[in-house]
Amino acid sequence: MYQSTTKSFRRALCVAAGLLPIAFSSAYAAENLGGDPSALSLRLSPAQYRQTIADIFGTNIVIDGRFEPEVREQGLLAIGARWANVSDTGMDRYDELARGIAAQVVSPKNRGTLISCKPKSETGADDACARAFISGYGRLLYRRTLSEQEVATRVKLAADATATTKDFYIGLSSVLSDMLISPNFLFRYRTVETDPTKPNEKRLDSYSKAAALSYFLWNSTPDDQLIKASEKGELQTAEGLRRQVDRMISSPAMESGIRAFFADMLHFSDFQTVAKDTTFFPRYTTKINDLAQEQTLRTIVDHVRANKDYRDLITTRSTYLTRSLAALYGVPLADTTDNGEPDRFISYTYPEGDPRAGILAQVSFIALNSHSARTSPTLRGKALRENLLCQTVPPPPGNVDFSAVENTSNQVLKTGRDRLLAHSASPACAGCHKITDPIGLALENFDAAGGFRTSENGAQIDTSGVLNSVKFKGVSDLLPLIRNDPALVSCVSRKIYAFGTGKMPPRASERGSEEWAAIEKKFGQDGYKVLNLMRQIALSDMFYAVSPVEVAAAK
Amino acid sequence: METSILARRQVLRGMLAGSAVSVGLPILDCVLNENGNAFAATGKAIPERFATWFWGCGLGEGNWVPKAAGADYELPEQLSALKPFQKRMLLFSGSNIMLDGANNNTHTTGAMGITQGDVNKQFKASIDTIIGDHIGRGTRFRSIEVGCAGDPGATWSVREGQGRQPAEISPIKLYTRIFGPEYVDPNAGEFKPDPQVMVRHSVLSGVKDERDALNAKLGAADRAKLDNYFTSLRSLEQKLEIQLQKPDPLEACTKPAAMEGVDKGALTLATEAMARAGLFAQLLAHTLACGQTRVVNLALTQGISPLRREGESTNHHAYTHEEAIDPVLGYQVKVKWFHDQYMQALHDYLVTMDSIKEGDKSMLDRMLVFAFTDHGAPRLHSVRNYPLMFFGTANGRLKTGMHVPRPGDTTVRIGFTAQQAMGLPVSAWGEGSNRVTSPISEVLA
Incomplete structure (x- = not known):
């Protein structure tokens, strides 16, 4: 009796909670994470860390090492960054990364271009040169001008380190790695000041504004122009702010921001645990994980920078392919001019009516939301609902007994639809599977690696279904329904x-x-x-x- | 299969990325004191060591539970791989994680209860870090975490306020981290502090000096985050301080042969994960024997085990949901194949720990290995009747060789018992119905 009541309750909960916007679940989630939702400091993401180092020291600095895992909250790592901290092990890793970067910056190969001064002696301290190095790079790393005390402390530390090692550049390297593990670099803090126009009110100071802008639009640290604008107070005026925002949006660096946002929204960080069985999918080689993300991000960047309607990404026939991806998709790609780059991306347009159109039919969505050797309509449906429509699909209940729906005579469930029908017959599961499965089953023409198919285990795949009371025959009918769903644009705007x-x-x-x-x-x-x-x-x-x-x- | 006792000069060799690796030589009896609990040369106690070993998706429909309690029980076929260690094992059955109305967030809630004593809040201190804070100070690493299937978030090790400790997924990277250029051989005759380490230690003061200025402008929540950051920075500082001191000799310690190359990242075949688990076991054994840490955590799989049998498209986790229970055998046949692999991997891990000899006992004898999973019955994803095991005596504080049924008891009591066995002065652990104030006294020596 108790069990039956619990199941009914869970079912009702599944159905009722299924389409709640994610925002309503945030308070519980924050508490569940053990963090304080009022924390505002944001830990740099691995992508931000990499982009920042590349922008400050150049792209030839190799960042070799693993980062502390990110925290995803309300669908975004960018929100989870408020809860993300540095663990003991993570500190070790940041320290390793910092030392690797610092050693490269001061290496004989790079010091001529990355260090603006030369010491009087390479075996002795040179406070003036160290000061120039520390204040110059400190300003970019900390996203503000360093205080005199901060500079003086590190000039002395560099001199002490030089005295110990008899190497000026080790002295510089040690203080640089020290700055690279500083919370002032690893976290973005917001600083407020009294608003001179409204003395009783506080406002964000210029440096904090600059950092917020640059990580939002460029996914990187403020450049020299932006820091100068903040130092002059320009960001506190409407005109000054507009001038900087327009400059940044028209900059090539804007691509980094677009990529970072969509990679976060589409959960590309999950690719680190994606592997496909090459027995089943011989064309899904290890490089496909990277190529798949790149295909989608190129498609999106082109679309967004051309100022096209966001909704059309769901149905766009325009994309990019490499030979490897084309082989995986089963698409003929003519490319005879590889110039030593056999897997270069080539612009490609699917013919009218091709079911592979749109970013949801791309490997980056299809394969990411599948198991290693077979599809998962539930995972695909869940990903679309949560990642693109901002709807919550509750987790599966525990203690569910499937025995009532499983045929002990070992019935062969040939297709994904067969298997899910078994789930849906369970009262505890039906509510939630009704939310996820119609969408996921419409994508069943794509196997676990992204290849197109019409049958599974010899049985014809049925991709028909109903979404929001509208019947569809397959993915080509479904995508326009998703494109026109108001939740699609509401979701992307909220997540941006x-x-x-x-x-x-x-x-x-x-x-x-x-x-x-x-x-x-x-x-x-x-x-x-x-x-x-x-x-x-x-x-x-x-x-x-x-x-x-x-x-x-x-x- | 009985484990063999190694002669002092005998070296167990395994394969690490194609390279032969030697496991530690046994310690001569004469290097221990009369009681066998301390090194004669230094007078220092043999270090306490604690390990967790996790696998996902439970162990079967209850038919792994021995029919008899106490000693001399008949080990069920589901656990036959562990037969060589039956006398050195405590097998707990029947305990539950009490949900207290919380949703059973499958693959998470139960494991949170077991490791943190709380089903409601993630990121509370886990049992390994609680024990590590007691026994692990003074080592280069407070703990080492590894994930064998390629997911850095696979282990359940959590430091309060810091989140889950990231697991190393590459044996080669782990080798470099432990035994790379910064490794100081405790048995090397001569010790000279590395000037670069001295420099690294001294420049940390630059970061420490920033604390007050930052604190002054932050709200309470961000100050708490900053405090946690500085706790981690202090750990780094302590690690460097340890590297600047001459380590005590550890005769069981030998440095493994160098590993090079690139590991595969995520794995999907159970056989591949087993092989990686073997490599990790070797490295963890060396790491413990060489005094680099006293706490190690290994996750064979994620909770939702993605591992497959070669040639099959369905993974372990999917089988737990979809495979019918064989009406004759009473369990899921394909799922059991995975259990058999996992129990064999656990056996192999124990053999590796056992191969390190310290006096008349092995490292395994003296340590405590806590093996746990996220669910009871896999098909139900239940939080009842958990299969949990202890191996080793925790330096003689645990009796072994028993099946200990705990029907209706909270699983948290087992973790609490582990804490007391490891010498922690704790009087209570857990929250709500999972709160306990007394251990399972029958297993304490």
């Missing part, structure tokens, strides 16, 4: 804001909700152009709003 701030935009009646409603409305009026949305957010007041916690800390 969260990518920049580490938190979801306010709900109705919360502080800032009116401004957010206006931004969303403008997004629609502009034709759902992602760059315009990012610009709107970057110019908004809410993007830089200070919280009561920050105000209290400033006192």
Whole structure:
């Protein structure tokens, strides 16, 4: 009796909770993580760390090592960064990364270009040269000018290290690696100041604004121009802010920001645990994981930078392919001019009506949300619901007894639909599987590696279904339904804001909700152009709003 | 299969990436004191060591439970791989994780309960870090975590406020981390502090000096985060301090042969994960024997085990859901194949730990290995009747060779018992219905 009641309750819970927007689950999740939701410091992501180092020291600096795993919260690593800290093991790893980078910066090969001065002697201290090095790179690493005390401390440490090792460059290297493990580098902190135009109010200071902007739009540290603009106070004026935002959006570095956001939203970090069995999928070689992400990101970057309607990414026939990917998809790709780059990306347009159109039919979605040797309509449906529509699919309940639905005479369940029908017959499972499976089953023409198929184990695959009361025959019918779902644009706009701030935009009646409603409305009026949305957010007041916690800390 | 006792000059050799690797030589009896619990040369106690060994998806439909309790029980076929260690094992059955109304978030809640004593909050201190804080100070690494199937988030080791400790997934990278250029051989005759380590230690003061300025501008939550950051920085500082001191000799310690090359990342075949587990076991044994850490955590699989049998497209976890229970045998036949592999891997791990000799006992005899999983019955993904095992005596503080049924008891009591066996002065552990204040006294010596 108890068990039956519990199952009924769980079923009801599944059905009821199935389509709740993710934001409503945030309070529980934050508490469940053991962190304090009012924490605002953001740990640099591995991608931000890499991009920052590349922008400061150049792309020839090799970053060899593993990063501490990221925390995904409310669907985004960018939000989880508020909870992410540095563990003992993680500190070891940051230390290893820092020493590797610092050694390369001061190496004989690079010191001529990366160190602006030469010491009087390579075996003795040179405070002036060390000071120039520390204050110059410290400004870029800490995203602000270092205080005199911070510089003086490290000049002395460099001199001491030089005295111990009789090597000026080891002295520089040691203080550089010290700065690279500093919380001032690994975390982004927000600093508030008194607003001179409203003495009773606080505002974000210019350096914090610059960092927020640069990691939002470029996924990297502020460049010299942006730091100079913040030092002059330009970011505190509407005109100065607009000038910098427009400069940044038109910069080639904008591609980094677009890539970083979509890689986060599409959960590309999960590729680190993706492997396919080459017995079943001989064309899914180890490089496919990287190529698949690159294909999707190139498709998206082109689309976004051309200011096209975001929704059309779901149905776009335009993409990029390499020979390896084309072979995996079963697409004929003519490429005879590889110039020593056999797997280069080539622009490709699918013919009208081709089921492979759209980013959801790409390997980066199909294979990522499959098992290693077979598909998972449930995982695919769940990923689409959660990652692109911001809907929550509850976790499967425990203690579910499948015996009632499993044929002990060993019935052969040939297709994914057969297997899921077995799940759906279980009352405890049916509610949630109704949310995920119609979408996932429509993608069953794509095998676990992304290849196209029409049958499984000799049985014809049925990809028909119903979404939002509309019947569809297969993926080509389903994608336009998803494209036109209002949740698609609402979700991406909310996540873009969260990518920049580490938190979801306010709900109705919360502080800032009116401004957010206006931004969303403008997004629609502009034709759902992602760059315009990012610009709107970057110019908004809410993007830089200070919280009561920050105000209290400033006192 | 009985484990063989190695002669002092006998060296067990395994294969690490094609290279022969030697495991530690046994310690001569004369290097221990009369009681056999301390090194005669230094007078220092033989170090306490603790290990966790995790596998995903449970162990069967309850038919792994021996029919008799106490000693001399008949080991069920499901556990036959562990037969050589039956006399040195404590097998716990029947215990449950109490949900107290919390949702059973499958593959997470049960393991959280076992390792953290709490089913509601992730990222509370786990049993290995609690024990590590007691026994692990003074070593170069507070603990080492490894994941055999390629997921760095596979282990359950959590330091309060820091999140899950990332697992190393590459044996080659682990080798470099432990036995690379920074390794100091405890048995080397001459010791000279490395000037570069001295420099690294001294420049950390630059970061420490930033603490006050940062604290002054942060809210309470961010100050707490910063405190945790500085706790980790202090660990790094202590690690460097240890590297600047001459280590005590450890005769059971030998440095493994160098490993080079590149490991595969994520694995999907059970056989590949077993092979990697073997490599990790060898490295962890060396690491413990050489005093680099006193706590090691190995996760054979993630909770949702993605491992497959060669030639099959369905993975272990999917089979637990989809395979019917054989009406004659009473269990899922394909799922059991994975259990057999995992128990064999556990056996192999124990053999490796056992091959390190310290006096008349092995390292395994003196340590405590806690083997656990995330579920009871795999098909149900239940949090009841957990198969849990201890191996070793925790330096003589545990009796072994018994089946200990705990029907209806909270599984947390088993972890609490482990803490007391490891010498922790604790009087309670766990939250809600999982809170316990007394150990399983019948297993304490």
